[in-house]
Amino acid sequence: MAGLLQALVGVSEKAAQVARLCRREEPLFQLLVAEKTGPDRNRRFLQDFKTLADVLIQEVIKHDLGKEFPELRGHIHGEESNEFRNAQGETVTVRVCATPGDTAALLLSVLGPERAAAELLAAAVHRDAAPGDVELPDAALSVPPRDLAIWIDPIDSTNEYIGGREDVAPVDGIAPGGLRSALVLIGAYDRHTGCPVLGVINEPFFRRDPLTRRWQGRYHWGVAYGDTRLCSLSPPPPPRPTPRLVLSRAEGGPVRAALGPLCGDGDGDGDGHGLRFAAGAGYKLLCVILGLADAYVLSEGSTFAWDACGPHAILRALGGGVVALAGALRARRAGDTGPPPELVYNRPAEGAAGAERWANRGGLVAYAHPQHLEAVLAALATVPGL
Known part of the structure; x- marks a missing residue:
């Protein structure tokens, strides 16, 4: 490995x-x-x-x-x-x-x-x-490549990549758009279980050198296999009492209204100080990984296996995960008190064709701390139609 x-x-x-x-x-x-x-x-x-x-x-x-x-x-x-x-x-x-x-x-x-x-x-x-400067202890070398498969998103957030905006000011560290949100995403998953086990996120446009004006990048990786949890990043900070959530700007009003009070928005209009908006599924997942947000919520099936696999592996390495939103809400309403279902990457959607076979239907919640996942699911369980 x-x-x-x-x-x-x-x-x-x-x-x-x-x-x-x-x-x-x-x-x-x-x-x-x-x-x-x-x-x-x-x-x-x-x-x-x-x-x-x-x-x-x-x-x-x-x-x-x-x-x-x-x-x-x-x-x-x-x-x-x-x-x-x-x-x-x-x-x-x-x-x-x-x-x-x-x-x-x-x-x-x-x-x-x-x-x-x-x-x-x-x-x-x-x-x-050049090979990555990654060193793993022997304990991590337990899964042969023949048991794995790979998902690639070569340039996530391509519209932002083409737009090329370089001067988008971050809000609490989260860039609402621009080149920063264009990422390379690579994830390896177990062919048999569909569980993500290795993830790499590369930020090609992390910062611009002040002298040469050339862009410089950075990368993050994580391993989550069996009992092994290794990551290039430190564990996320302790959970905020009032969570900060990152959403797509296309997210509907009912979801915003349900999540607003959770984030300290007293009037429930969905514009509370704890809601942040950004472009690119990969970038929003990265915001959770870096501790800039406590969860990323998406109620639509507009992300795909290649968007989520690599970031999901890194979140698992940090103690978080990515839950299938519709499945989690169904289980909750049925009284199931077990862990909510996580996304898997080896099963195409039944009855779908083309890219839609690999859509994360029913949305997702990416989280760093289980208590924030629980709070998000409790709030969304009140939204009709989800």
Whole structure:
């Protein structure tokens, strides 16, 4: 497991470098900017550059992990399809080729005349990734990679990544949006149980160097397997008497109104000082991991396995978790006093197709302290329709 965790950290760093490269190098940045400008964004090829960057990072992670751990091949899953239709109507399968020149040629078949962009991307893809500086005790080395599978979100919060806002002021440490919320998420789960066991979150745009003006990143990891709990982060601070919750801005009024009083909002209008709002599922999960929020509540099925798997493993390593909201409320109303059901990552949703097969239907609650989970579930149990 130590070698696998080092590899996950290493490929997350490589992915972060590609994400930063796309904003730093002019030929790549101009393609990103074109995504924002509207009618001309797909003039040269049918899929936007944002999606190509996503897919390429995903394929790099799959290639590098599969090369080092052959037993994982066929069990590394991502958000994106790696097939594109180019301007000539041809289907191009994006992959990492044997040489930088071959990869650049393949990318050119999608990017059309953008040779400089294709060559910059190919060089980054073939650059060796330094292994993560992760040391684990022997006690953690008990799960073979053949029992695991991987979920990847190559650039979570892609709209914020494309928007590129750099000056979004945080509120109590939580950035409401902007580049800070664009993350690389990698999680390993047990193929048989679906339980998350390893997680890596990489923040490519954590801070900007004041001298070079270049973005610098950081990463976090966690292991939760059997009785082993290891994490790059310290345990969360003691629970606040009045919890701070982070939500999506799209969250409905009834949920806000139910949670507002819990957070110290006396009039119940859902705008209390304990409610915070942010972009990106991964970033909101990270806010709970870092202790900036006590829980992340989402009542809709708008997140997916690739969003939650890595952060869920880190939360478990810290003593928290991610609960399936609808299932937890059903159990509560039925009088079940056992632990609420946590999300699992090996079971597609019945009757769904495409990406929806892996949606976290019925919402979720990510928490650091069990008492805050209990308080959130008690408040939401009063909301009709949940």
